Amino acid sequence: MDKTNNIFQTLSDPNRLRILKMLQARSLCVCEITSVLEIGTSTVSNHLSILKKDGFIIDEKEGKWVNYKINPRPADDRVSSILSTLDFWIADETSIINDKKKLANVNRITLCMK
Amino acid sequence: MDKTNNIFQTLSDPNRLRILKMLQARSLCVCEITSVLEIGTSTVSNHLSILKKDGFIIDEKEGKWVNYKINPRPADDRVSSILSTLDFWIADETSIINDKKKLANVNRITLCMK
DNA sequence: TTCTTATTTCGTTTTTTATCGAAATGTTGA
DNA sequence: TCAACATTTCGATAAAAAACGAAATAAGAA
Structure with missing residues (x-):
């Protein structure tokens, strides 16, 4: 049950959902x-660590940068289920667009680099 | 997006998930x-109002009691999807059993009545 | 090495949420 | 009507999570 609660x-x-949707468009670095x-930045880094912990x-790593991407093979079925149905969960809305x-x-x- | 966030x-x-699982077994009153x-009791009542607000x-009402039950026809697809896959989300675990x-x-x- | 830059970690503050207990509401039955 | 009881609402407290900024870490470039 703990794991289910963590996932939910x-x-x-909202920011973590936005991150997931962005990463489904393409891989991105923290900045x-x-x-x-x-x-x-530190808040984003924290959100990313939470998303990563759940899989x-x-x-x-790519040199100075850290690229984040959707996990192509999540160990947990609940995680893969969410990832493959994110469009169902989040209809295209203003913030996402x-x-x-x-x-x-x-x-x-x-x-x-400025 | 707001709605999706509310649902998640x-x-x-954990207590709200336990309530959902209990109500899938049978309808129940607050006590x-x-x-x-x-x-x-007031905490439970609050959890119930949150579950109700989302559908x-x-x-x-049944006399003095208020019976709560799973919504048989949720307006929102996301809600019905969750309700019909709760067993997938919550594998039978100690607390639920x-x-x-x-x-x-x-x-x-x-x-x-004591 | 030293400097710059990207990211993470840490400590703190702010905001949100869960919980409680008391008071209010509504219903049954004497 | 009044008394008993189930539930909700309200106000306050406690616990959890989000956010920030500063310091620490890590990697490339000078």
Whole structure:
């Protein structure tokens, strides 16, 4: 039961849902996600660690950056079920559509190297 | 998105999940649920109002009692989806099994009229 | 090595949520 | 009517989670 509660709790935060939807569009580094969500870097990092702990996402180092991506093979069936039905859960709504627009103009080079 | 968040948040509380599982076994009044969960009546009443607001459950007056039951026809697809897959989400675990044992010995007459 | 940059960790504050107990509401039955 | 009881509402407290900023870590570039 604990695990189920963790999963639902992880999904109960709007910023974490936005992150999942963004990562389904493409892999992103922390500073890209931060620039879309417009909250502090440390807060984003914390959200990512929560999503990672439950197995929703994985991370990969790429030099100075850490790329986060959707976990292609979650160990837990509940996690894969959510990931494959996220569109059902989150109908395209203003915030999500907006995030995608922002994402199109986000580039880690110009974004982080200033 | 708000609605999705509400649903996940509602499901993120262990006592509310226990209530849903109990109600899938049978309809119950507040005092019966209270005696199983072993938390205050007003707290249980609050949990029930949250589950009701999202459309997971409905209530029916029966004299002095209020019977709560699983909503047989939820308006929201996400809610019906959860209700029909609760066993997938919550594999039979200690607390749930225990609740069912307790339920077997719960009777609103002897319970509340003392 | 030293500097810069991306990210994480840590300590703290703010916000939200769960819980409780008392008071209010509504219903039954004497 | 009044007394007893189930439930809800309200106000307060306690516990949990989100957010922030500063310091620590890690990796590339000078």
